Amino acid sequence: MEHQSYAYGHNHFRLDPDLPALLGRCWRGWEAHRGELEAFGELAGGEAYRVADHVDKEARPVLVMHDLAGNRIDRVRLSPAQEGLLRRLAAINRPPYEGGSWHHHFAQGYLLADPGLYCVQTITNCVVYSIHKYAPRFSAWKEQLLSGEAFGATWMTEVQGGSDLGANQTQASWDGESWRLEGEKYFSSGAGLTDYAIVSARPQGAPPGPKGIALFLVPRLDAQGRLNYRVRRLKEKLATRAVPSGEVEFAGAEAHLIGEAEEGIYYLLETLTLSRLANACGAMGLARKAQLEALFRVRRRKAFGRALLEHPLARRDLTDLAVRIAGGLALTFRAVAAWEEAWPLRPPYSPRYHYARLLTHLAKARTAEHGTYCTQLAMELFGGVGFVEDFAIARLSREALITPIWEGPANVQALDTLEVLTRKGAQEPFLAEFVPRLEAVGTEEARLALGALRRTLDRLQGLEPAEAQWHAKEALRTLADAASVALLYDLEAAGGERYAKLAALYARRFLGGEEYPAWALKEPQVWAGERAPETPA
Template identity: 35%
Template sequence: MTDGIDYDDFEAGRHVNYWELDRTLQRELRRVYKADEFAWAEPRLSEFGDLIGHTVADNADYVDDHGPELETYDEYGDVQNRVRYPAEQLENERAVYEAGIVADSFETPPGRDEPMALSHYLAQLHLLCYADGGFGCPVAMTAGAALVLEKFDDGDLEGYYDGLVSREYDDLLEGAMFLTEEQGGSDVGANETTAEYDEAAGCWRLTGEKWFCSNIDAEGTLALARTRDAPEGTDGLSMFLVPHGDPDAGVLTKGERQEHAGALPGKRLNDQRYRRLKDKLGTIAVPTGEVEFDGTKALLVGEEEQGFKQMAEMLNLERLSNAAASCGIMGRALLESKVHAANREAFGNTIDQYPLMREDLVDMAVDYEAATAYVFETARLFSERERAERAARGDESVDVDEGVAEDAYRLMRLLIPIAKLRTGRMAVDTTSYAMEIQGGNGYVNDFVTHRLLRDAQVLPIWEGTENILSLDVLRALEAEAAHEPLTEAIQERLDAVTHPALEESAAIVDAEFTDLATALAALAGEDDDYVQLSAKRLAHYIFEVFTAALLLEQAQAKLEDGDGRLALVATRFVTTELENREARGITSGDRLPLEAFDAIVRYAPVEPGAIETPLEADD
């Protein structure tokens, strides 16, 4: 076993290799990747973690202070829709995309016979968001747009798909998704943008306004609009690709755009107007603004009136991306806290020697372990489903049982909105407390925790608020009967737990599992208002029981391999999230944060024999 990490060797959570320091992410990827995938990916993830910890982290701080600027008009008053980016952002873009963050999961990378699972894209996004959660947004939408075209395009948009999944920056297109309208918001069916087919031009033309458009100048934007005589609501929406450049002049790439020292010639632009950029709290790296379509050229994706279904497929990946981004920001906040606590002296000791700080760091670390385990288990299911669908579409390089798709879909359909719901809130809480650990410096823009909190605050909002996601959980339970695969998954994990050190925690989770099943059955007989009133509590309850069972199963496997650390993590999660402790635990004599600090926070090895009975207070 390796020794624990000495965080006093570092001055801050930068100029380090984020992959090498994140043994939690390493463990989860080793679990969810195929053996050959992990062998191929590990050195590349190490290179990527080093890139993010040095170049991207430094550039991200500069970009936060000198973000993109919009120049809607040129000196003659003509629309030019130019977003001016700092050179540091362009450097980050080139380095990250050419590392294969999107490409590797869609196109076969060098040294492999098939594309990587989408879990690999999510892992790289996780690492990227250690440095810049804002930049994570356009990367996520590029992957989401690629997924939509892969699934639904009939071949007419092949040039745009090739650009979205390009490994060469000069050939790259970034993606975006303009959903929100001022009157619509989460009510997508209220969208008013219309689409008319222009026979003379041989293309569709969109008219309307989009209100919250992140990555506003993406080369390939997806937008929903209603065609003539289409029904009201979501059933009447169609999906369109709206290029930044005039599609009649060909696919506009990053390389062509950067050949021009200033704005593109007007004839090369598509007809639309970027009205203004939003003055946001955080995520400065991604320009978010308002867009007016006025006869804007657009290309239909797949069939008419299938836009909401297509959007839902993209939204699954976007929500999972949001959760991976949340984990990445939590990971950076935790790292900054560990380093500061190991170096900051007060009253004669570094502050990580004091019991209250030890408890705080232990619980922050356990939260991070729980969030990462849940997200990458959900990513595993998502990847299985996507690989099975690729096989069904005739990709002979993909060898997956086609029956996996349906089995994985029902469970992931439930787990994905919960992943986004819970981790977005956890990221806000974790970054807020990381700021407190830094003291007054944490509140100052010169220190990264200031930005981490600002960036984290949007994560509960993007891709659906907590209320919207809770209602989506109810839809998954009703439409997909998702309680069935959920019950099977939890029971299977609990059945695997046999080690004496886990016995007490497993009994608590088993009892809560029974109560969860009772709650699900009870809600089935209630009226809609009460069911909706309970939806948020139910979503969090599912997260806690499922994650506890998942951590216990992993802890069992680690104990069998001679490593007891994860048993401490799992039991602490059960204690804090599920155990009803008398007198708020004060009379319990629980000293785990003190006795297990090195194991949980510093990843120090633990012999299984040392934890065969729960840690108790000294006599």
Template identity: 65%
Template sequence: MEGLSYLVGANLYELDPDLKALLARYDPGFPERESLYRAFGERMGKEVLEVLYHIDQDAPPVLVMHDLDGRRVDRARLSPAQRSLLSSLRPLNRFAYEGQGWVPHFALGYLLADGGVYCILTITHQVAYALHKYAPEHREVKEALLYGEAFGATWMTEIQGGSDLGANRTLAIPEGEVWRLYGGDKYFASGAGLADYALVTARPEGAPAGARGLALFLLPRLNRKGELNFRVRRLKHKLGTRAVPSGEVELEGSEAYLIGKAEEGIYYTLENLTVSRLANAVAAMGIAQKGLLEALFRVKRRESFGRRLLDHPLVRRDLVDLRVRQAGGLALAFHAVAAFDRAWEERPPYSPRYHLARFLSHLAKNRTAEHAKESTALAMELFGGLGFLEEYGVARWHREALITPIWEGPSNIQALDLLEAMEKKGAHLFYLEELSALLQGHREPEAALALETAEKTLDFLKLEKEAVWYAKEALRRLADALAVAVLLNLGEGYEPLARLYAHRFLRGEEYPAWAGGLWET
């Protein structure tokens, strides 16, 4: 891959001052753990990026439907390089269960930030999470997912409903010690053909309609007779995230095990979505950071009209946009991670602390995805025609960024969930308390602007009869106000970035010319 990406051989941790600042704030074990982050950043540049490039360009998963004896196996064949990489990355999923919190997991996921490989790790993690909290009787499965070679998956959506989980048709009927699942086509099933165990939503016979009637089940790949428990119809041909096999799964009499209480299934499902939404947020900013670094290396090396691209004012303006989006988006993501870290052990019914964490996950997931999409497109543009060529790294980062607004619920879903959290849980009140606490003692104009923006946005939503129409813009405004507040708390060096973020995204004005000085070098 040398010559195809400027990141080859680079230490991605050492090139990331924002990550260092946020870990110093949010990871209590940062002084002892920094060597781990540094080593992982070095490994990314020296080894992992090349493997990820190989998988994406030359060796995506392939579905093998039958073995030599004609038996249906429905297995995704991975390249040896991908299998070896995944095996070496399994420790990323263990931190929370070994008493080290969630920040290290998401920090390393951010440095990895490959939509396919990190997705495989995340969906495996999600199954372990559900079993850890709500199905201790499946401890051996959890251990196999965390410490063995088993993979997990989360299959919730169906073809007729997509993000509308209440439209799910999969029916669950009890049969002795197991349940049988009928009539379900899990249509966008990441991990299809790879997962040994999957979390699936299904409606117990006689349960009410809608999302509230769904229960959560553990679906093993093999039934008690050792036979294939479900069928993979096909793998999908995707624009990005090629490392994770995504397919269509047919459930017809499949054996499954109820997780926790059937009537609480939707709560477990939403908890699981919170985990993956946070993963989506850090991955989005990790992808954006790779695009920023590619662009920065490029403009320092490339000459045009007699001088480096970096020395052109308009190029500096574009770099400022990349830098400001990166700092604000990453600050938002890790503040949401920290909130979840404080609340993750809670169970239904939840406290205000958990409702705040869920509220922040909507803000972070949505805004980081928007930033990643815009940033990687701009990074491609700074490369000119080379940015549009598939053999070079920067084009891939934009492809990978495009899934982040869609995964785990697009912006419309995030906005609707935000309104629901406000109306039913009063989560916006906890958000305002959090924002006010962050801004306490700050006299900068941006601090007052952030608080005023949040208060006016929430007041407007409460008074407006057509609140749904404005919910997406409110989602952005609340996220941007929080991003400014977190930046102001990262120390004196981040005050200019907080000013610029507020100027651009709260006031809606162009960056001032003095911002070009951020790139004096």
């Protein structure tokens, strides 16, 4: 791998210019965990980086349908390196359930980033979350999941519905002893690897639409030890090849109801919020790895008689990477902080929960855009070899393609943003947080962000529902950008004047529609960061 990647073999926590400042701002006592994060950064830039590339290129999961006796087992065979690493990585899910912080979990998810490795932990975490909060009688299964002895998954998608959960047709019926599921899930991440899945289904007699959906816990083996469902096939995917994803069939599968049936859609959406935060961390983590690859590259590669780093256009692109990553990461960890406060809440929810949802929608959608753009731009900085599968940068760009789609594309995030703004009252806390912050800064760029924020919300209020939907995606982007500017300014106290400069650049570019001002050309602390890598020997 050392011949295909510049970032391999380096500690990705120590190289990160933004994560310590963010953790210092939002996670009290994080310094007590610095050593653990540094060790994880070593893993992320070393073994995990290498295993992810190996699995992607040479050792994808294979579905094994029968054992030696001819029995259906529907189990995937993994590379031993991937299987062993996945079991060790299970520990990143522990902190929130053992009195720790969600920041701890998501910081490690961001450092890991690789969708093939982090996705398995994310979908497992959703099962742990559901058991912990709404089905504590299955605590023994929860411990298996947290220890790496077992893996979990979230299976909701059906071919006729896609993101429309209300269109789910999988049926649940009570046979006098247990619930039984009939139906199929069209895109099931973790198929063949999963031991316990949470599955959406409609109990007999339940009303149509999303309110009729209940959430069930479905083990791979039933009470008699028999295969409880079948994996029809695995999907071929452009990206995230390391996650076995396939079609799952339920034919009388034994299932356990989670919580109250009539609240199932709310439990499901809670896990979806959790997954969207992970999606945002993954998008920014991929962008960071691509930036690290590019920073090493421009120091080592010469063109037209000098290092790429000396060319103004290369510095302009590095500026773009630094601004997008810092802004997206600040927004992501603000959403994580809101989740940290809201996750114990249950239906019917308080405004605090709906505000956490709003910030999550903004973060998920905007970081996905930043992540795909950053990995593409970094690939361009490599020139021709950036598009060759031999090298790590090409895989990072492929992997980033999934982040705008997984856990709901931008259209879904925009619709959900409208809902929490107009029906759940999330506009008020959003204004209460970001208007005073931007007013207190008082710079021209802060006023630009403040004006964009106010105009966007005022406009949405004055539109008919259909028109509001038409403009919702751009409104989501503007609100996310205005919040990012405020959050970057807020980091100046913890991280120095670099963040005021990043905030000004972000506002000019994404809210003012301007090119980055030329003063950034001579600001290496902006485009390289104070903890940027030196040229490797």
